[in-house]
Amino acid sequence: MIRLRPERMRHITLYLVRESVPDVSLHLARFGWFNPIPSNADSEVLPSRPDSEYQNTYARARKRLDKILHFTHLSVHGETDAIDQMLPLPELQDLDERLGELWQHCSRLEEQQRKVSEELRHTGQLQNTLQEYRALNIDLGRLQQPHTFLDIRLGTVPLSEVNKLRDALSLNNYLLTLFRYQENQAHVVIAGDREQAGNIARVLEAASFRTTSLPAEFHDYPERLQQQLSSALEELQEEQQQLKKRVRQTAQDNRDVLEQAQAQLNIAEAYAELSGQLASSGALGSLQGWVPRARLAGLRSTLMDVLGDRFVLAVRAPRLEERSRVPSYTEHAAFLRPFAGLVKNYGVPRYGEFDPTWLFALSYILMFGMMFGDIGHGLMIMLGSLLLRGKLTSYRPFFVAIGLSSSLFGFVYGSLFGFEEIIPAWWMSPLHDPVLMLTVALGWGIGFIMLMVLLSIRNHWIDGDYRAALFSGHGAAGLLLYGGLLLLGWQGFSQGEVGAAGAGLAGLSLLAILVHGWVSSSSSRGERTLVILIEAFETVIGYFSNTLSFLRVAAFSINHVALIVAVFTVANMFDSTGQWITIVLGNLFVLVLEGAIVAIQVLRLEYYEGFSRFYRGDGQAFRPLVLRDAG
Amino acid sequence: MQAKHAYLNTRLNLLSGWMKRTDLNRQLIRKADARPDDLLSQAGLPQIFSGLLSQPDEFDRQLHQLFLHEVTLLLRATTGALREFVIQWLRQYELLNIKTVLRARAYGEPIDSTRITLLDIGGYASLSAETLLAAEDVNEIFRVLEHYNYAGLAQKARRNYQEQQNIFDLEAMIDRQYFVDLMQHFQFLDPAHKKALQPLLGMQLDRVNLLWLLRYRLNYGMDTSHIYYLLAPTGRWLDKAVLMTLLHQDTMEEMLQQLPPAWHKTVAGKQQLTRLENAADQLLQNYYMGLFRRSPDSVVRLVCYLWLRQHQLKQVAIIIKGRELGLESSMISDAAGLEDQDQAGSNPGGELNLARAG
16 A cells, blocks of 8 residues: 555544543544544633543552562553443542552562662672681681770771761771772771760761671681571572562462553553543533544544434644644555654654655665665575564565565676676676766666655645745755756766756756745845855755765665675685685675665665655654553 | 863853843842843843743743753753763752652652652753652662662662661762762863862862851751761862861851851851851852853853852742742842842952962
């Protein structure tokens, strides 16, 4: 199915009873073709009044569900098919509360996991610290025995805090000695007058000082301490495993509940989103949005199903002044979708604007083949597309198309993996007559640019900007200027002199462009003069450089052959085995590296020489109300 | 070096039009000005602000957005370490948000009223306000922070909070950490810029340390070691020795007596902390204004501009709120620190003394 422009849209205003909005939102989401916008119809009679309580409750519940799913590593599918009513607020609040309780449970588990991880790290650090004392072979407990006048503490503190803490402690006549550091943690001894101990408690806490407190049984020789720490580590690891098991158990126990919650929230999302766009007063409400014209009957039928005849639907075509705000939607055939993705990468077509997807696809495939023509390489690209997995499978038609084009041009050039004598060329090898190749590329470029300007004229005309369509640099005047310049060039090259026709055509159309620029600008006279002169200069230079830009189409086809010739030259230096290895590796190199370069160069030609000339790409994407996870 | 920053200089010159009139904020206070549109426009505020005079909260929000927009413009003219430094300077707003959410969760404040007080710093935020708000208790906030740029801060803060359950200590620690991180980013700047910026950043650190020290010592009666630990890195005049001397004094008067001349002259005789803060701000304002006008170094001018504009907009916000509440002009002047501006205006020597001393 080839679409030349986005689908025709209709603006709708739906007047309905306020209390029916929740159910209507569910049906509209199932309908899937209604793009809501903030309702401003009769704003004095029906002021904007979103259902904030519903929206806030939904948002909180959704966040809680997401956090639970993330924590439990669960992926649930919220099946909504069996639900035929919008979730009422009390039920949503109840769901939110239940999710809140479940999250509290998960949050406690997460906190316990964190504590165990921290203890593990701390115990690991203690083990490492112990290494320092292993050679001493003394009872470390002696270092911790209480002294009458002296307060000695052993502990860890972040390395960055040491100097500050040392200065701070000195105010209370305490000494701090750093004896080891590891992973930004400093191991320190603090000593001072026991009478001052109370004064330093707060500062030690603030500095994140952690006493290296060994339990009573750790007041022992390092060898034995090492064993004790190892068993402590084992216990912590066991506890960590138990916690993981509890998380899995929580996930398992609540899977059904979470699936149901997901489904309920998917339903509630429709009303939460729509209620933000609602205008209402008393029992009456109104909704506004855009629907593809072809889906209007479906919309009416959906509304009849849910509301009977208790609604008023006002439908109108988009106004000229609001075209930039009308969402645009084009349904493309599956094989065109990867190309549509590349077009959207540049911009979404404005409503009414020519959708360049098919043209892009056609010219891209053609240019790629011209620049990378080889039967074998094309087949490899097609076969390579079978390796695509996951989301990339949607790009398979793209690779099949450019591979096919490459193979077809391979027949035209008579090239199979660089061998030019196996299959006779339908036409000739690019290296056989480079000048002819360049002439063909130039002709292709001229045709391409002229087509782009014609499309630009058409887009301006549709937008009601008739002056730009006729007199701008990308309008009819621009086309005539280009024609005049081409005529001048052709006369100059073929006859050695320029004729009056070409000069007159180019001169008059340039004058029209200048006058149009002057009239369209509202800035001061000096600035206006400067701007239109620069723009006119840029227009002329632009046509010239854009045309020359297409020489790369021929240049790359010649380059392709030249690279293969280089591969064969190197291969000929080896014996039979080496020759074949070089040819295979060389072909692989050309396929990957040159293939990627050509793909990018074609995209560049499309975007800069093509799209920039006619395609605004500043449209609004069509975002219909839909149910998440809906089949 | 200056040619490299020609664009930055041009941007600064274009943005600094509001500096031409130094009495704008005083003019704004006068209730007789029924239509302060002109004054707002001269203060570099777009037309939209005159329509928001009766909505101080929205006015505040828009002021913040305006400031952020100006910082964005200036950031476009910076690269590398300088850009990172300015972004780190902007993190003060993110830390304000973190403190607000921590406080709200610790005291069980409603989420909606918390949300509207949070500041939007757009793309400069390392974690979104909604991510912070989704955390349902203080421990969860710490766990969230650990996943962003604040892992170190979260670990320290958690331990402190679990032992003390004291939000004040937590906030003081976050404030201190902000300046530690800022000075770390400062270390990566070009040596020439570092040399030029040292005195003016030092003055900011002096101001912060002096105010914190007085507040912690006199208002909260905290222990000297604890206070010293919570202070920001040392600045220009208030070095380690001076700070320790100050900590050993018992009264505000004794403390002010021990200050180096540059600061003593500014704050002598101030008996209230708010007055002292206003005087300190005024000293910085004069100093930065002088540097902005005279310094050939565009990076110095950039840092001066950021502080001056932030300070000016803060004053405008206070004035608009005061006007809306129908407060007396003198009270508004006091709150906005304009009383001290008058006094300094009659004796603008501070700026010259500092310049010579630096």
